[in-house]
Amino acid sequence: DGGITQSPKYLFRKEGQNVTLSCEQNLNHDAMYWYRQDPGQGLRLIYYSQIVNDFQKGDIAEGYSVSREKKESFPLTVTSAQKNPTAFYLCASRSGSTDTQYFGPGTRLTVL
Amino acid sequence: GQQLNQSPQSMFIQEGEDVSMNCTSSSIFNTWLWYKQDPGEGPVLLIALYKAGELTSNGRLTAQFGITRKDSFLNISASIPSDVGIYFCAGQLKGTSGSRLTFGEGTQLTVNP
Numbered sequence: 001d002g003g004i005t006q007s008p009k010y011l012f013r014k015e016g017q018n019v020t021l022s023c024e025q026n027l028n029h030d031a032m033y034w035y036r037q038d039p040g041q042g043l044r045l046i047y048y049s050q051i052v053n054d055f056q057k058g059d060i061a062e063g064y065s066v067s068r069e070k071k072e073s074f075p076l077t078v079t080s081a082q083k084n085p086t087a088f089y090l091c092a093s094r095s096g097s098t099d100t101q102y103f104g105p106g107t108r109l110t111v112l
Numbered sequence: 113g114q115q116l117n118q119s120p121q122s123m124f125i126q127e128g129e130d131v132s133m134n135c136t137s138s139s140i141f142n143t144w145l146w147y148k149q150d151p152g153e154g155p156v157l158l159i160a161l162y163k164a165g166e167l168t169s170n171g172r173l174t175a176q177f178g179i180t181r182k183d184s185f186l187n188i189s190a191s192i193p194s195d196v197g198i199y200f201c202a203g204q205l206k207g208t209s210g211s212r213l214t215f216g217e218g219t220q221l222t223v224n225p
Contacts (some may be wrong), residue, residue, distance in 0.1 A: 004154075031211065033213075040217075041217055042116075042200060042215035042216055042218055043155075043200070043213075045213070046217075048210065048212065050209070050210040058212070063133075066211070087131070088152075090154050092154075097173050098160065099143060099160075099162075099204070099211065100145060100160045100203075101145070101213060102157060103154035103155050103156070104154050105146075105153055105154050106153065108152070108163075
């Protein structure tokens with residue numbers, strides 16, 4: 001099965017703890033992206049990576065960190081510095097042939 | 113940063129009716145994309161538009177890339193209950209750091225049987 005997987009679907013953490021969200025793709029896409037979605041709003045770009053070992057800040061990178069050690073994987077860490085971390089997090093990868101982004105199923109993070 | 117204005121914010125229609133929604137921007141984009149999102153799921157790509165003036169269909173969906181490259185519309189004909197969801201437009205721009213999407217705030221569509 002080809003696609004993008006995100007795990008877990010639901011995640012609960014206590015305030016002050018760092019948490020890492022997983023994103024894996026087997027589509028052989030070079031570029032990967034992380035977005036945050038709040039209720040009733042569009043998607044906002046957190047970080048993106050065009051190739052392995054390289055990534056760029058998006059519009060709301062503060063309080064987040066990423067790594068891209070493998071082409072298939074682009075984990076996102078939500079740090080304790082992120083003031084309002086409760087949100088729906090979406091990972092995407094971009095096809096080089098169609099120049100379009102495809103999304104994973106998302107992880108809903110709730111910080112208590 | 114760039115902003116997309118998507119309208120309407122929500123629509124309530126009867127099954128069988130046609131629907132139209134649009135996005136406008138103050139900046140130009142290389143590509144316009146339309147996605148549909150069901151509750152608690154990731155957005156699914158519906159249509160991609162690559163050239164100014166392009167008109168593309170996907171079943172009952174039709175979308176157009178505006179001539180000025182600053183706008184796009186999506187039409188859904190003969191709506192059915194499974195069309196319910198949130199529709200997002202997204203403009204894509206290629207820069208020195210790679211391609212990025214800017215999203216509209218979405219149109220919530222409700223279809224009454």
